[in-house]
Amino acid sequence: MSKEAQFKEIFQANSKKIYHLCYGYTGDDETANDLMQETFMKVWQNLDKFRNQALISTWIYRIAVNTCLSYLRVEKRQAKDELTDTIIETRGEEISEKNEQVSTLYKCIAQLEENERIIITMVLDELPYAEIAEISGISEGNLRVKIHRIKQKLTELYNRHERF
Amino acid sequence: MKDFEALKSIWHDQVALPKVSHEDVLKNLRKTRNGLASKLLIEMIGMGIAAAVLIYVWIASPFTMWTTHLAMIIFICCCIYYILAMISNYRRINYDKLLDKPECYINHLKKYKHDRYIFNTRKYKVYSIFFTAGFILYFIEISFMTSLWITVMGISFTFLWIALCYFVLMRIYIKREEAKLEEMIQNLERLHKQFEDTDQ
Numbered sequence: 395m396s397k398e399a400q401f402k403e404i405f406q407a408n409s410k411k412i413y414h415l416c417y418g419y420t421g422d423d424e425t426a427n428d429l430m431q432e433t434f435m436k437v438w439q440n441l442d443k444f445r446n447q448a449l450i451s452t453w454i455y456r457i458a459v460n461t462c463l464s465y466l467r468v469e470k471r472q473a474k475d476e477l478t479d480t481i482i483e484t485r486g487e488e489i490s491e492k493n494e495q496v497s498t499l500y501k502c503i504a505q506l507e508e509n510e511r512i513i514i515t516m517v518l519d520e521l522p523y524a525e526i527a528e529i530s531g532i533s534e535g536n537l538r539v540k541i542h543r544i545k546q547k548l549t550e551l552y553n554r555h556e557r558f
Numbered sequence: 559m560k561d562f563e564a565l566k567s568i569w570h571d572q573v574a575l576p577k578v579s580h581e582d583v584l585k586n587l588r589k590t591r592n593g594l595a596s597k598l599l600i601e602m603i604g605m606g607i608a609a610a611v612l613i614y615v616w617i618a619s620p621f622t623m624w625t626t627h628l629a630m631i632i633f634i635c636c637c638i639y640y641i642l643a644m645i646s647n648y649r650r651i652n653y654d655k656l657l658d659k660p661e662c663y664i665n666h667l668k669k670y671k672h673d674r675y676i677f678n679t680r681k682y683k684v685y686s687i688f689f690t691a692g693f694i695l696y697f698i699e700i701s702f703m704t705s706l707w708i709t710v711m712g713i714s715f716t717f718l719w720i721a722l723c724y725f726v727l728m729r730i731y732i733k734r735e736e737a738k739l740e741e742m743i744q745n746l747e748r749l750h751k752q753f754e755d756t757d758q
Contacts, residue, residue, distance in 0.1 A: 398584070405580035413576035414569075427577050434583045463664065496572040499565060518569040531662070545562045553559050 401438055408451060409434070411519050412458045418515035419462040421504035429465055433458040455521070455529045459512055502551040510544045517541055601644055609637040623702075625695040632692035636685060643677070678732050686724050690717070 412433055417426035436457050444453055503511050509530065516526045523541070527534040560568075616630040693716050701709040 401584070402580045405583065409576050409578075409580075414572075423577075430576050431578045431583055431586060434578075434580070435587045438583065438587055492568070492571050495568045499568050499572075518566055520566075549560065549562050549565060552565055556560070 397441060401434075401441060404437065404441075404450060404454070405434055408454050411451075412454060414519060415455070415458055415512065415515045416462060417500065418503045418518075419508065419511050420465070421500060425465070429458070429461055433461045436461065451521075452525050452528055455516065455525075459529055462512065463508070498555050499552060502548055502555055505551055506544065506547065510540075510547070513537070513540060514544050514548060517545070602641065605637050605641050605644075609634055609641075612637065621699060623699040626699040629692045629695035632688055632695070636689055636692070639685065643681075674735065678728070678735065682724075682728060686720060690720055693717070693720075 409430065413426055413430045416429040416433070417423065420426050420429065433454065437454055440457075444450065503514060506514065513526060513530060516529065521529075523534055523537060526541075527537045530537065532540070612630060612633050616627075616634075621627060621630075693713075697709060697713050697716075700712065704712075
């Protein structure tokens with residue numbers, strides 16, 4: 395398989411999740427696209443170095459996490475209340491309530507601390523705990539405690555948001 | 559009231575998709591890589607030409623004083639230093655560190671920030687001092703070869719240019735970069751604290 399074909403396959407399998415991770419971290423559609431693009435540019439540049447195919451998603455996630463962590467908010471924008479309308483591609487009236495819910499969920503994620511945002515987007519995307527621990531560089535025991543706290547925090551934030 | 563499972567279900571129902579395709583990534587990558595390579599190449603050629611001209615002048619001109627020979631050695635060393643610094647900067651644009659654990663990566667960024675500060679201040683100062691010393695040594699012989707007026711003009715323009723670079727242009731550049739780095743430090747410290755909390 396050519397490098398380009400391999401890259402295409404990797405991109406298609408991972409881009410959506412990486413985009414969600416970047417979106418969860420920045421709360422901004424345009425920046426999320428930029429960070430995702432930057433992540434995959436780095437993936438391409440390192441593709442030859444990577445041999446263990448079984449761990450490729452962990453590897454891509456780690457690049458994405460580090461890309462997000464080193465991202466500087468040039469405009470000092472606070473994502474919390476400024477989620478753009480482009481967050482969801484509207485497919486019609488019938489899903490507008492779902493759009494609203496997704497929008498609220500992103501707003502709540504934006505209120506978490508940086509590392510919590512990253513961890514929770516991976517939990518929501520159902521990555522195995524072992525893999526999340528490997529990506530975020532913390533022990534699985536600590537991670538479980540951390541996840542438990544973040545879940546509670548996010549649920550509380552969401553329910554508080556929904557009441558208003 | 560929703561529980562976490564309900565939030566997970568909302569998450570999976572989202573239809574937000576990235577607006578970037580793999581072709582866009584590759585297109586952008588080629589553009590960036592070519593841009594970086596040509597910028598590096600232009601700088602290398604520029605400095606290479608400067609070094610070649612200096613060597614030619616050194617060999618072709620009948621300099622008699624040891625001060626001029628020393629000045630030429632200093633100039634050539636400055637050129638070599640510049641080229642080495644450029645190569646080193648280029649090497650730092652490698653992404654091996656991106657595979658580190660986040661905490662190690664943060665440490666890498668902190669080190670990078672520190673190194674950039676040293677490069678922009680201390681190393682640039684040493685570079686300017688050597689350059690100035692080179693010109694002082696060079697103008698000793700020139701003062702014997704040309705009229706006083708030409709020597710004074712040459713010295714004035716040269717040192718005005720060095721002073722402009724050191725006191726004005728470089729300070730603007732450092733100020734801009736420091737503002738950017740300051741934000742990075744704040745982010746890193748906050749993140750570092752978060753990771754420390756995680757380990758407890």
